[in-house]
Amino acid sequence: MSRIDSLLAVMTIEEKIGQLAMLAAGFSVTGPVLATDVEESVRQGRAGSLLNLYGQDATNRLQRIALEETRLKIPILFGFDVVHGHRTVFPIPLAETASFDPALWERTARIAASEAAADGIALTFAPMLDVSRDPRWGRMAEGAGEDPLVTSLVAEAKVRGFQGASLGARDAVAATVKHFVAYGAAVAGRDYASTDMSERTLREVYLPPFEASMRAGAAAVMPAFSDLSGVPMTANGPLLNGWLRGEAGFEGVVISDYNAIAELVVHGVAADLGEAAAQALNAGVDIDMMSNAYVEGLPVALERGLVAVEAIDTAVRRVLTLKERLGLFDDPFRRDSMQPVDRPRLREAAREAARRSIVLLTHRNDVLPLKAEPMRIAVLGPLADAATDMMGSWSGAGEAKDTVTILTGLREARPDSEVRYARGVGVDREDEIGPGNAIEVARASDIVILCLGESRDMSGEAASRSGLDLPGDQANFARSVLALGRPTIVLLSSGRPLAVPWLFERADAVLATWFCGSEAGHAIADILTGRASPTASLPVTWPRSVGQVPIFLGERPSGRPASDQHYTSKYQDLPTTPLFPFGHGLTYGRFIYSAVQAEPRNAKRGDTIVLSIDVENQGAREAEETIFVFSRKPVARVARPLLELKAFTKLFLRPGEKGRAVVMLPVEALRFPGLDLKPAVEPGEYDLLVGGSADRSTLMSARVTIEA
Ligand code: GLC
Numbered sequence: 001m002s003r004i005d006s007l008l009a010v011m012t013i014e015e016k017i018g019q020l021a022m023l024a025a026g027f028s029v030t031g032p033v034l035a036t037d038v039e040e041s042v043r044q045g046r047a048g049s050l051l052n053l054y055g056q057d058a059t060n061r062l063q064r065i066a067l068e069e070t071r072l073k074i075p076i077l078f079g080f081d082v083v084h085g086h087r088t089v090f091p092i093p094l095a096e097t098a099s100f101d102p103a104l105w106e107r108t109a110r111i112a113a114s115e116a117a118a119d120g121i122a123l124t125f126a127p128m129l130d131v132s133r134d135p136r137w138g139r140m141a142e143g144a145g146e147d148p149l150v151t152s153l154v155a156e157a158k159v160r161g162f163q164g165a166s167l168g169a170r171d172a173v174a175a176t177v178k179h180f181v182a183y184g185a186a187v188a189g190r191d192y193a194s195t196d197m198s199e200r201t202l203r204e205v206y207l208p209p210f211e212a213s214m215r216a217g218a219a220a221v222m223p224a225f226s227d228l229s230g231v232p233m234t235a236n237g238p239l240l241n242g243w244l245r246g247e248a249g250f251e252g253v254v255i256s257d258y259n260a261i262a263e264l265v266v267h268g269v270a271a272d273l274g275e276a277a278a279q280a281l282n283a284g285v286d287i288d289m290m291s292n293a294y295v296e297g298l299p300v301a302l303e304r305g306l307v308a309v310e311a312i313d314t315a316v317r318r319v320l321t322l323k324e325r326l327g328l329f330d331d332p333f334r335r336d337s338m339q340p341v342d343r344p345r346l347r348e349a350a351r352e353a354a355r356r357s358i359v360l361l362t363h364r365n366d367v368l369p370l371k372a373e374p375m376r377i378a379v380l381g382p383l384a385d386a387a388t389d390m391m392g393s394w395s396g397a398g399e400a401k402d403t404v405t406i407l408t409g410l411r412e413a414r415p416d417s418e419v420r421y422a423r424g425v426g427v428d429r430e431d432e433i434g435p436g437n438a439i440e441v442a443r444a445s446d447i448v449i450l451c452l453g454e455s456r457d458m459s460g461e462a463a464s465r466s467g468l469d470l471p472g473d474q475a476n477f478a479r480s481v482l483a484l485g486r487p488t489i490v491l492l493s494s495g496r497p498l499a500v501p502w503l504f505e506r507a508d509a510v511l512a513t514w515f516c517g518s519e520a521g522h523a524i525a526d527i528l529t530g531r532a533s534p535t536a537s538l539p540v541t542w543p544r545s546v547g548q549v550p551i552f553l554g555e556r557p558s559g560r561p562a563s564d565q566h567y568t569s570k571y572q573d574l575p576t577t578p579l580f581p582f583g584h585g586l587t588y589g590r591f592i593y594s595a596v597q598a599e600p601r602n603a604k605r606g607d608t609i610v611l612s613i614d615v616e617n618q619g620a621r622e623a624e625e626t627i628f629v630f631s632r633k634p635v636a637r638v639a640r641p642l643l644e645l646k647a648f649t650k651l652f653l654r655p656g657e658k659g660r661a662v663v664m665l666p667v668e669a670l671r672f673p674g675l676d677l678k679p680a681v682e683p684g685e686y687d688l689l690v691g692g693s694a695d696r697s698t699l700m701s702a703r704v705t706i707e708a
Contacts, residue, residue, distance in 0.1 A: 003329060004320045007072060008313055015072060016316045017298050019048035020281075022079065022255065022289045025062065026052040038062070045070045046295055048319060049077035049287060051125075054086075054397055059120030063332050075332035077323055079255075082124035082162075082173065082396050083142060084108070086115035088346040088518055089391045089398035091357040092459075092495060093128065093154070095514035097144040098536035098585070099356035100626045100648050102157045108353050109161025111346055112396070114171040117335040119397065122326045123174040125222060125255075127158035129209040130179055133552040135540065136189025138463030141393055141495030141515075143184065145539030146552040146582065148205050149645045152212035159216035167219060168327035170334050176255055177213040179224035180233060180244065182206040186226060189549065190464050196229045200638070203673050211248055219322060220253045223285065225260050232267045234260045235276075240284035253322045255287040256280060262291035274300030278307045286315040347519055354516035354523030360509070360534035360586040361542075367487050367508040369530025369588065370447065374416040378445035379407050380438050380481060381452050382427040382474065383493040389427075392515030393460025393495060402518055406451050406491060409521025413529050420445065424481070427455045428472035442481050448488040449528070450481055450507070456515055459495020468499035468546045475500070482506045491524060497542040501579055512538070530588070535624045535650075537585035537693065541578045548574065553582035553694040554641035582645075583693035589623025589653065592616045596690050598702035603667050605681055609704055611663040613690050617653035624652045627661050630689045630699065636682055637675050643694055646670070663690075667706060683708040 001009070008016075025038045041047040042065050053059060059078050066076045084090045090108045099105075109127070116124060131151050132140040144154040155177060162175040182202060186193040197206075210221070221244060223233035233239065234256050244250045261280045262273060270276035277297030280288070288294035301307045327334050360368070370377075383389060385407040387400035411419045424438030442448050452474050457463060469475065482488055490507040492498055493515060504510050511534070513524050526532040543551050548571075562570035570576050595614040603609055613627055629647040633640040646669050651661045665688070671681045683706050689699040 004317055004324065007074065007320060008316060011072065011316070013299070013302070013309070013312070015045045016312050017294055018045040019074065019316050019319050020287055020294045020312070021047050022049040022051055022287050023047045024052045024290050025050040039065060042066050042076065043069050045072070047076070048074065049079060051079040051289065053078060054080055054116070054119040054121055056120055060333065067332060074320070075323060075328040077123055077326070077328065078121050079123040079125060079176070080116060080121045080396070081126065081394050082112050082116045082121065083126045083128065083394040084392070085112045085350070085398060085517060086119065086121070086396045087398060088115060088343070088350050089395050089403070090350055090353045091516040092141050092392035092514055093143055094141050094145060094495065094539060095357035095516055096353055097150060097154060097539040098359050099353070100537055100650070101356055102153050104353055104356060105154055105157035106161040107349065109158045110164065111349055113162045113164065113173045115346070116173055117171045120335055121173055122328065122335060123176060123220065124162055125176045125178060126162065127155060127175065127177060128179065129155050129177050129213060130184035131205055131209065132184035132540070133550040134184070134186070134189040135468055135496035135543065136464050136466060136546065136549060137184060137186055138191060138459040138465065138495065139184065139461060140540065141459035146541060147539065147554070147645050148208045150539055151209040155209045155213040156216040159213050159218045163217065163219060167325045172326070174219035174322060174326060175213070176220035176222050177210060177218045178222035179257060180210055180221050181224060181239060182228055183224035183226050191462050192225050195226050199677060200673060203677060207243070210244070214248045214250055218252065219325070220255055221250060222255050222257055223260065225257050225263065227267055232264055232269060234285060235264050235269060235279035235283045237283040245284060253286045253318045254284055256285050256289045256291070258289050259291040261285065261288050261293035273297035274304060274306065277301050281307050281311055281315060286318050350517055351519035351522050351526070354519050355526050355532045357514060357516055357536050358524065358527050358534055359512040359536040359538055361512055361580060361584070362504050362507065363509045363586050365487065365508050367489060368528065370414070370528055375446040376444060377410065377414065377417050377419045378441045378448045379410055379419055379421045379451065380424045380442060380448060381450050382423055382425055383453050383491070384421055384423065384449070384451035386493070389456045389493060390515055390520035391517060392456050393463070398518060404519055404521035406449070406521045406524050409523070409525035410449065410528070412522070413525035413531070425473050425477035427474070438477070439480060439484070442484050442486060445486055448481055448486045450478060450488055450490045451493065452478060452490060453493035453498065454495060456495070466546070468497065468543065470498060470500055478503060489528065497540060499543050499545050499579070501544050504579065533588045533621065533623050534585065535587060535626070537583045537626045538580055539582070541582050541694070542580035542584065544579045545574055547571070548578065551578055553643055553645065556639050556641050581694040583626070583628050584695070585626065587619070587623035587625060588621040589617040589619035589625070589655070591623070591625040591653070591692060592618050593691060593700050596688070596700045596702045598688050598704050601703070602705050602707060604707045605667055607667045609665045609667065609688070611665055611688060611690065611702070613661040613663070614658065615651055615653065615661065616658045617655055620655050622652070622654045624650055625692060626650050627690060628693065629663050629665065630694065631670055632687045632689060633682065633684065634687065635684060640672065643689065643696065670706065681706055
């Protein structure tokens with residue numbers, strides 16, 4: 001009889017339910033902290049797993065209680081939100097996605113896993129795979145942007161990175177892909193709000209990243225807080241037991257979000273905890289994070305006949321199987337015995353990740369890279385010396401004291417120059433301060449680095465904004481600085497695109513520096529000084545105004561596309577085009593696409609189309625271009641989006657150098673859900689379009705025909 005069968009055979013119902021409870025042991029910033037004495041809960045076998053606790057001493061102490069003071073000595077599973085780094089903080093996921101570098105995505109997750117495991121963590125609540133097309137939603141910062149293919153590639157890279165070759169390895173942590181599903185489609189961009197969509201959109205946009213995570217072997221899944229068309233995900237049997245465990249073949253553990261099971265009562269689908277617990281368990285949720293619904297509600301549900309003991313046994317078996325796969329039964333202290341990892345090496349990795357996440361949005365008058373001769377550099381604004389903000393939301397165990405600010409990075413990079421700092425204005429009205437001597441500092445400078453944007457808590461969970469403007473009085477401050485006429489480079493630190501067209505028109509250069517983590521300041525200085533070149537591209541469409549939202553690559557065509565004709569799909573007061581399209585990102589070079597060929601022109605299922613793309617760097621500096629491949633089926637049984645991203649690749653070229661990128665595109669990559677919602681490759685003509693962004697006016701195309 002297996003270890004798990006033996007345990008199940010002797011566990012009391014209380015001990016079984018205890019394995020299905022996850023309690024917050026440490027701080028708890030994401031929801032109501034229910035009064036629980038964690039140690040006593042562990043001692044009584046009422047907490048099979050804990051979250052928000054890390055560190056060898058703390059985790060060891062509680063693990064010993066579980067192993068020495070409980071009847072069955074079942075080890076505890078420690079979970080934590082290691083989203084973009086643990087002690088070494090990498091760029092927020094939206095920023096890191098801008099690197100369009102799957103190897104980098106995997107590498108940073110691997111490093112984060114090794115650091116977290118050394119702190120006793122065996123499971124992370126990441127990667128977050130919520131496709132988001134509404135920058136009002138604060139959690140856009142935590143995801144991989146607007147495109148299902150990109151988010152699917154991030155899913156695979158992050159699951160591989162976190163879990164490594166084997167979950168039993170000392171430096172492996174189980175990945176919990178979240179938030180299943182469509183959480184990013186919250187009404188009006190308000191976090192936790194309802195979502196509602198067609199099954200087609202669900203299958204074309206929101207499910208694919210979770211399918212990809214299953215292919216990569218994700219060990220756990222977290223349902224979203226939100227309802228989908230009236231059915232809360234935490235009780236959504238058709239999508240949990242049906243699609244996830246059925247169609248997608250998931251055999252791992254489903255962990256509710258924080259307090260989400262109890263919130264089924266607030267959603268209005270359960271009358272009390274007993275019903276809530278029954279609905280969640282019967283839908284396929286194995287672990288109750290912090291709502292006490294299982295510990296208090298399942299006994300009631302059993303009495304009422306709302307759940308069967310077999311359903312509880314099934315959930316317990318999944319949880320114990322995960323603990324066994326993690327090696328917790330064989331050596332519960334396996335992770336705690338790791339030596340702290342080599343910090344300097346990790347900081348270099350964080351610096352490289354940050355460099356590859358910074359997007360050069362506009363660049364005029366060759367103001368970048370900064371000239372080599374000594375100069376007077378004014379570093380102004382509320383994000384110039386903001387260590388905590390540089391870490392972004394969900395910064396794990398990161399600490400401000402270990403974070404390099406923009407000001408520090410510039411001072412270290414340019415010891416030859418006089419780098420003067422003035423904050424000038426607060427991030428928002430709450431920490432308002434007058435411009436002080438900032439204007440004088442700017443007036444006395446040769447160049448201004450203007451550090452504007454959001455504080456880190458303006459994005460992330462429960463951080464939706466109704467507008468996309470610069471918060472507080474930053475716009476007036478920026479206008480005052482720009483009016484001085486000094487060359488001005490604006491650095492935007494934010495968790496979302498900011499709709500500030502006037503700023504882009506007036507500044508000499510603007511970079512999206514997001515929140516780039518522990519090495520933010522060094523990486524930003526590397527780009528500004530030319531020690532490194534900007535290579536990143538936008539993983540989200542950048543709107544002109546919040547009034548355009550949702551605005552994204554891949555909208556379906558209108559029968560009356562925008563034109564100067566009156567009766568067409570447009571605004572009276574704004575262009576329909578974004579400020580910057582998906583994929584936009586300048587380099588220090590200048591790439592000209594000259595030709596694209598697709599072979600074979602007539603292909604059939606099972607074939608691979610070879611795309612050859614000729615590009616030249618006509619700029620004065622070497623640079624790396626990200627080349628995107630989109631498809632468009634001009635005629636199909638179901639109208640296809642104007643563009644669908646199918647691949648991307650990179651080309652490094654020296655000044656004047658010509659190069660050819662080759663992309664292998666399997667015909668299967670062109671499939672989409674047909675009228676019957678079943679994925680298929682529909683025969684007919686397809687345009688394959690290539691270019692540096694989703695700006696359709698710049699794309700080159702080749703037509704292929706897929707035979708019936
Ligand atoms: C939060 C978040 C979820 C996180 C969990 C544990 O409310 O929604 O992403 O993993 O609670 O912190």
